Amino acid sequence: MFKRSKKTISMLVSGLLLLAPMVSTPVAAYASSSFASVKTDIAEPGGVINSRIMIEVPQGAMAAGSTATFRMRLPINSDFQRDGAGAIVAGANVSVEIPATYDNTVPNQFVDNTGNMTAPANLTDKVYADGTTTDDGSSTWVKTVKIGQEYEFSVKQNGAGKGIMYINLNKVKIPSGQSGDFKAIFEAQGGSIFSNGEVVVATVGTGTAAVTLDDVKSISSVGGAIDVIRVKEDRPGALSAASDSVKLKLPQGFTWDITNAKANTVWGNLTYTNPGTKDSLSATEDGGRTLKMTVTGKSTSASYINLTGLAVNVDESVAKTGDITVSTNLTPSTLVLGKYGEFGSSVNAFGDAPNRLAGRNDNELGKVVIEEDMAGSLVVGRTIVLTIPENTKWRTYPSIDSANSDAHGLVLGAWTAVGTDGRTIKAQVTTASSGDPAKVVFEKGSVDVAANFSGDLKVDVTGTAGVAGSLVLAKVAAPITATVSASPELKIGVAGQAAGELILTEAKAEAIMGESKALQIHLPLGVDFSSTPKFEVVEGDLVLNADSATTGTDSNDNTKFAKVTIKSTSSVPSKIKVSGIKLTVDRTVPEGNITFKVKGAAVNETSGFTSSTIASIANGKVVTPAPEGAVIHTVFKINETKYTVNGVEKTMDIAPYLENSRTYLPVRYVGEILGINSGNMIWDGANQTATLIKGDKVVQMKMGSKTLLVNGAAITMDVAPQIVQPGRVMLPVGWLLNIFGATGSFDPATQTVTIN
Structure with missing residues (x-):
């Protein structure tokens, strides 16, 4: 009995399992049979095959008692296997099998199962090369004849159920010129239940022998064994009979050691x-x-x-380090058998360095990979040492990333601290690798990073094991950057002096921490806030605690600070503006920049480092005031931009001019020679006013108005100030000279104005 496979097409190949689709020509609408190869052979040109074809007819396709006929032919010059004398060998034929049932349950319609005939377990009809036939004695069931080079099959509907039959091609010889698909062609008369089509019954070609190696082993200068080399034919006869059917040639510097080598057959009859x-x-x-x-x-x-059992010997004077690649006469034509090198190891970063923030604890570093050049390169008892930069400390020691490591028996002891600064750790090799070189990837090491650290965080790898290198394992940036709108000049001994607006910009979302942590602006010693500045978020969604801005004194160094507390962190990078900064500078402050330092728990959570400053920026410059009683002699000339101060020539961006017999000079440049610093000369574009501040005097003028305000008191001038390109306030300056204690004169002959 035969149990039918559920697949339409399947092929059982001697020695191999392959799939080969049946290619059919279009079938008439009333044709309902199908042809499929269930055993497809492989062979060389001129070889012999044994194949099997299945033919199905659906239930009810044939009328009761009817007969259907189809023909099969093989490619031209096909033959049966012959012996040395040219006689066809025994068993060479085309045979037909008809099982008693379709699948052990459904009757086969080609067989009478009504009791009128006794069906054998399997009906067989054979046709030989000379056209003679043998069968089971009942040609009622199936009839096979050879007509020329074709075979004709006739079947009769003898019962209910589906119809199934098999055609066996036994010891068929492939033509010597054949290659590719070897097909059986089927034809039937129009209107028949059998369709026209073709079935691949064999694939024909010269074949190949593949050579493979399971594992590439490391070989040192003393030589060593290689893994098993496997040679597989893809079909019978792929390897020709010859003294060099299998040939593998080593590169220069290497020779074969076959002392313990041998060839063994796994299967086949080569x-x-x-x-x-x-x-x-x-x-x-x-x-x-x-x-x-x-x-x-x-x-x-x-x-x-x-x-x-193969091994290789090495000539160090010739052999090149790297892959040991043999050339072969098989497939592929080259094969890497091993890797040649000396004892050694390397260390590298594994993947990209992550971005991290200064002033943070537990910053996870990138991964480190240590690789041996040869097994056993890392010697038992020797150490690997990892050192991180100043202003950083180890928080969590690295652990092995098992998924990306292949230790081959290498074992390292636990990391231990070296010294007391928290920067250096070491581990000792406790077990060496064997067989293949080790690859160990370390991960999840973390460090605390001081507030003032920035740039590449490098880990220096040293130790007695010989592993050495410097790796960038993180890129560190400050959580915020600071900028100012201006850095005005400031005088010692003066209160309420305006500094520039300060902008603090987050490096990324959540760079400034929340939970009511403080963000502080610290001043140098001797400088104090005259009033509490205003803190406000001008970009992003960072939230400050309302009314939390205040000033205070740092108990550690007695510096003054202004601070605000953070209610919640940002989801997009945000900006904080600090405005209304008024400073008092005492007489102990030296000349030079007033440096603001940004600190506080909102931007720095670390401790134990020498610095807690996240960012610093100059916001004001202390200048030495002119000594009391000193004379400054300045000469301006009408319609000229050059002027002199105590004989030193300088240049303005606008020239003085005469209008209605009045001499107009630029207020900005006159203010400078009167000792008013630039930060105390203020232009209000909205109100069109210019304000000058010196000592206890505040003078304000309005464009187009003859009223001059001095400490709030109004003085009426005979002319109004003007604005002239490039935006300079021009005024007959006698009014200002009188107020700020200077004198001036005009010489019509030389068209000069002199101010003392």
């Missing part, structure tokens, strides 16, 4: 010299570089051979 012994292989050519196996007889069953 014949070769001295199987199972070292004499099955030879390595005498090319100074021992070429390995050969002699095949004495081609296989008729695809074969699989293992070459075991």
Whole structure:
């Protein structure tokens, strides 16, 4: 009995399982049979195949008692296998099998199951090359005849159920010129239940032998064993009979050691010299570089051979480090057998360095990979040392990333601290690797980073194990940057002096921490806030605690600070503006920049470092005031931009001019020679007013108005100030000279104005 497979097309190949689709020509609407190959063979041109074809007819396709006929032909010049005398060998034929049932349950309609006839278990009808036939004695069931080079099959509907039959091609010889698909062609008369079509019954080609290696082993200068070399035919006869059927040639500097080598057959019937012994292989050519196996007889069953116990010798003076690649006469034409190198190791970063923030604890670093060049390069008892930069400290020691490591037996002891600064740790090799070189990836090491650290965080790898390198394992940036709108000049001994607006910009979302942590602006010693500045978020969604801005004194160094507390962190990078900054500078402050320092728990959570400053910026510059009673002699000339101060020539961006017999000078430049710093000369574009501040005097003028305000008191001038390109306030300056204690004169002959 036959149990039918559920697949329409399947092929059982001797030695291999393959799939090959049936290619059919279009079938008439009333044709309902199908052809499929269930055993497709492989062979060389001129070889012999044994294939099997299944034919199905659906239930009810044939009328009761009717007969249907179809023909099959093979490619031209096909024959049956013959012996040395040219006679066809026994068993060479085309046979037909009809099982009693379709699938052990459904009757086969080609068989009478009504009791009128007794169906044998399997009906067989054979046709030989000369056209003679043999059958089971009942031509009522199926009839096969040979007509020329074609075979005609007739079947009769003898019962209910589906119809199934098999055609066996036994010991069919492939034409010597055949290649590719070897097909059986089916034809039937129009209107028949059988369709026209073709079935691939064999694939024909010369075949290949593949050579593979399970593992690439490391080889040192003393030589070493290699893994098993596997040679597999994809079909019978792929390896020809020859003294060098299998040939593998080593590169210069390497020779074969076949002391313990031998060839063994896994399956197939390939014949070769001295199987199972070292004499099955030879390595005498090319100074021992070429390995050969002699095949004495081609296989008729695809074969699989293992070459075991092979090793290589190394000539250090010639051999090149790296892959040991042999050339072969098999597939592929080259094969890497091993890797040659000396004892050593390397260390590298594994993946990209992550971005981290200064002033944070527990910053996770990138991964480190240590790789041996040869197994055993890392010697037992020797150490690997990791050192991180100043202003950082180890928080969590690295652990092994098992998923990306291949230790090959290498074991390192636990990391331990070296010294007391928290920057250096070491581990000792407790077990060396064997077989293959080790690759160990370390991950999840973390560090605390001081507020004032920025840039590449490098880990220096040293130690007695010989592993050395410097790796960037993180890129560190400050959580905020600081900018100012201006950095005005400031005088010692003066209160309420305006500094520039300060902008604090987050490096990324959540860079400024919340939970009511403080953000503080610290001043140098001797400088104090005259009033509490205003803190406000001008970009992003960071939230400050309302009315939390205040000033205070740092108990550690007695510096003054202004602070605000953070209610909640941002989801997008945000900006804080600090405005209304008024400073009092006492007489102990030296000349130079007033440096603001940004600190506080909102931007720095670390401790134990020398600095807690996240950002710093100059916001004001202390200048030495002119000594009391000193005379400044300045000369301006009408319609000229050059002027002199105590004989030193300077240049303005606008020239003085005469209008209605009045001399107009630029207020900005006159203010400078009167000792008013630029930060105390203020222009209000909205109200069109200019304000000058010096000592206890505040003078304000309005464009187009003859009223001059001095400390709030109004003085009426005879002319109004003007604005002239490039935006300078121009005024007959006698009014200002009188107020700020200077004198001036005009010389019509030389068109000069002199101010003392």
